[in-house]
Each structure stands twice: as C-alpha cells, then as structure tokens.
Amino acid sequence: MRILVQKFGGTSLSTAQAREHVIGHIQDALIDDYKLVVVVSAMGRKGEPYATDTLLDLVRKNGEGLPARELDMLMGCGELISAVHLCSLLQSRGISSTVLTGGQAGILTNDDHGNAKIVAMQPNRILELLEQDMVVIVTGFQGKTSEDELTTLGRGGSDTSATALGAALKAEIVDIFTDVNGIMTADPRIVEDAKPLIRVSFAEICNMAHNGAKVIHPRAVEVAMHANIPIRVRSTFTKELGTLVTASDSIPHDLNQVKDRFVTGIAHFTNITQIYVAAVEGQFDLQLRVFKTMAQNQISVDFISVNPSAVVYTVFDHEAERAVKLLRSHGYEPQALSGCAKVSVIGGGMNGVPGIMAQIVEALTVEDIRILQSADSNTTIWVLVQGEDMIKSVKALHHKFGLNK
Numbered sequence: 001m002r003i004l005v006q007k008f009g010g011t012s013l014s015t016a017q018a019r020e021h022v023i024g025h026i027q028d029a030l031i032d033d034y035k036l037v038v039v040v041s042a043m044g045r046k047g048e049p050y051a052t053d054t055l056l057d058l059v060r061k062n063g064e065g066l067p068a069r070e071l072d073m074l075m076g077c078g079e080l081i082s083a084v085h086l087c088s089l090l091q092s093r094g095i096s097s098t099v100l101t102g103g104q105a106g107i108l109t110n111d112d113h114g115n116a117k118i119v120a121m122q123p124n125r126i127l128e129l130l131e132q133d134m135v136v137i138v139t140g141f142q143g144k145t146s147e148d149e150l151t152t153l154g155r156g157g158s159d160t161s162a163t164a165l166g167a168a169l170k171a172e173i174v175d176i177f178t179d180v181n182g183i184m185t186a187d188p189r190i191v192e193d194a195k196p197l198i199r200v201s202f203a204e205i206c207n208m209a210h211n212g213a214k215v216i217h218p219r220a221v222e223v224a225m226h227a228n229i230p231i232r233v234r235s236t237f238t239k240e241l242g243t244l245v246t247a248s249d250s251i252p253h254d255l256n257q258v259k260d261r262f263v264t265g266i267a268h269f270t271n272i273t274q275i276y277v278a279a280v281e282g283q284f285d286l287q288l289r290v291f292k293t294m295a296q297n298q299i300s301v302d303f304i305s306v307n308p309s310a311v312v313y314t315v316f317d318h319e320a321e322r323a324v325k326l327l328r329s330h331g332y333e334p335q336a337l338s339g340c341a342k343v344s345v346i347g348g349g350m351n352g353v354p355g356i357m358a359q360i361v362e363a364l365t366v367e368d369i370r371i372l373q374s375a376d377s378n379t380t381i382w383v384l385v386q387g388e389d390m391i392k393s394v395k396a397l398h399h400k401f402g403l404n405k
Contacts, residue, residue: 042078068113103144156217167227182242
C-alpha cells in the first residue's frame with residue numbers, strides 16, 4: 001500500500017472555511033491513490049471552545065488539585081471532538097472514514113501523564129482499516145499505557161503522533177499542515193523578507209525547532225529522521241507543497257546550491273537569564289557544585305562555558321530567581337543578567353567552512369550589538385545577546401547571509 005499520513009493543526013480545523021481546505025487535501029490524496037491516515041489536533045487556539053487551553057481553564061478555576069491522570073482525560077477531549085467532527089464531514093461527502101483514539105491506533109506510551117513518551121507502536125488495526133479503503137482519522141497528542149490508561153504526549157504531541165504513525169506504517173511521506181506555507185528562513189513576524197525553504201535536512205530542521213522555530217516539534221522530526229520518513233511542512237490554505245524535510249544525503253548539492261547552503265535559517269529564543277558564578281577561593285569543585293545543584297532542583301541549563309575560576313551558563317527567566325537563591329545558599333555570589341535572547345545561525349553546509357563566525361561578529365558589530373556568549377556545533381552557531389537586541393540581531397544575520405534573496 002502507498003500510505004500517506006496527513007496531520008492538521010488546530011488552526012486548520014477551527015473554522016468551516018478552514019475545514020473545507022482540509023477536505024480538499026484529503027480528496028487530493030485519495031485521487032492520487034494513497035491509503036490515508038489523518039492525525040488531528042484540537043480545534044482552534046486558547047479562547048476557542050474546544051482548544052486544549054480552553055478546556056484546561058475549566059478546571060484551573062478549581063485550583064491545581066486535579067491529578068495528572070484526570071488532566072490527561074480532559075486534554076484528550078479536544079482531539080476527539082475534532083476527529084469525530086471531521087469524520088462526519090467526510091461521511092457527508094461520501095468518503096468512508098472512521099475514528100481511532102491514539103491508543104486504539106496502537107500508540108503505546110509510558111505512564112508519564114502529561115508528557116508521555118512512546119515506547120511501542122502497534123498499528124495493525126489501522127492497516128486492517130486501510131485495506132478496507134477507509135480514511136483513518138487518529139486523535140493526535142494521545143496514547144495509552146500497557147494498562148489502557150489514556151496519556152498525552154506533551155506540547156507538539158500531535159506532530160509526534162503523525163511521524164510515529166508514519167514510521168510504524170512505513171508511509172511514503174508525512175504531511176504536516178499548518179497556517180504557514182512551509183519552513184521559513186526566519187520568523188516572518190520579525191523578518192519581513194523571510195523566504196520559504198524548499199528543502200532542508202532533518203538535522204537542520206531539528207536544530208531550527210530546538211532553537212525556537214515553532215513550525216514543527218523537534219521530537220517529531222527526530223522520530224521521522226530515525227525512520228528516514230520524509231516530512232512536508234505545508235499550508236492548509238494552498239495547494240503548494242511547502243518544505244520537504246529529508247535526509248541530508250538525499251539533498252542534491254550541485255554547484256549552484258552549495259553557495260546558498262552554508263546557512264539555512266536564523267532562529268531565536270527569548271526570556272533567558274545569563275548566570276555568572278566565580279569560584280570561591282580555595283574551592284576547586286565549582287563546576288560540580290553548580291551543575292549538581294541545578295540538576296538536583298530540576299533547573300535546565302544551557303549555553304555552558306567553564307574555566308577553572310568561573311562558570312557561565314543560562315536558564316529560563318522564570319527559573320533565574322530560584323537558581324540564584326540556590327547558588328547563594330552554597331556560598332556563591334552569582335551575577336544574573338535577565339531578559340537575554342539566544343540567536344542561532346543554522347546550516348548543514350557550515351561545518352568546516354572558514355569565516356562563518358567572522359561574518360556573524362561583523363554583522364552584529366556593525367549594528368552595535370554586543371555578543372554576551374557564543375557556542376557552536378557542526379550545524380549551528382549560537383550567540384547570546386541582550387533581549388532588546390534580538391530583533392535587530394535576527395534581521396542583521398538574515399541579511400548578512402543573503403537569506404532574503
């Protein structure tokens with residue numbers, strides 16, 4: 001069977017007009033002789049009746065006492081409403097369809113309610129239904145434990161549902177439909193001349209997703225990458241094919257492309273605090289004390305720089321006050337700079353190419369932007385800047401590497 005997995009996000013299902021576009025994409029896939037699995041999110045965004053955040057607001061009024069198991073039951077309702085509503089629309093158009101919850105679709109997870117991890121996939125029931133020419137609609141974001149308890153997969157979980165099903169079913173491709181036409185070279189709300197990317201590697205989009213690009217969840221990309229299942233990130237509202245995400249060795253590198261592939265995109269994170277901790281005289285275990293304290297208190301650290309006399313790292317702004325108090329309780333006097341931003345220059349073609357960091361420094365220096373810290377990997381160079389310089393930094397780097405052309 002030629003199997004296609006389509007995933008539609010909340011904005012794709014929030015209005016009657018949007019749902020007509022969804023039906024159009026489903027019909028197109030059936031005309032192309034695909035066996036079709038459709039993964040859906042809850043309809044709309046916060047404030048709309050069936051959005052997940054709206055459902056959570058129902059119980060938050062009663063305090064924070066609801067157990068995680070019952071919260072998962074509530075959070076699974078929005079996807080179920082979306083799935084059944086879409087099923088009724090397809091049936092009215094003469095398209096045979098049926099609905100499965102994530103658990104019924106064979107997504108088996110651990111029992112970490114609210115942020116469950118997939119431990120096994122058993123898609124036999126889906127395959128049987130596809131053999132009967134049914135469009136199988138699956139509630140995204142959901143799975144079940146070995147004891148048949150409903151679980152949810154955390155934020156972005158519907159993307160992960162789609163790519164996990166694609167991998168288990170050996171799908172030809174997974175289409176992630178959203179409200180933008182593919183992956184852009186930068187956030188178009190910041191960079192007006194950001195361009196859509198036709199093709200990127202799994203590694204590049206993983207780095208973009210981890211570093212602030214919100215088009216697709218990084219966990220979903222990692223699942224597809226391990227199974228080598230291509231992803232297309234597409235707009236629900238056009239017929240365009242969007243951005244193809246695939247293995248780097250399948251991306252052609254002719255001479256015309258190489259010059260453009262050093263840098264693929266610019267991503268950013270905000271609301272970060274930089275913490276500087278100097279060693280206390282006579283103590284030689286600064287790094288161990290600092291990072292063990294952060295780990296024991298479940299504070300995530302990033303952007304780590306160490307030397308024998310000091311440690312510099314970042315935490316999210318909302319964790320900064322607690323981190324500083326903990327360090328002071330151990331006799332340190334940390335310096336904290338809040339409201340910073342992490343700007344990432346990402347490209348699979350950067351590795352081994354001289355001069356990329358020099359161009360980054362030049363672009364920011366021209367704009368009088370101070371680099372507070374930097375780090376790099378094979379495909380990414382990160383710089384930390386003050387929050388008020390974030391927009392200017394993203395624009396300067398986007399222009400410097402010609403991503404607007």
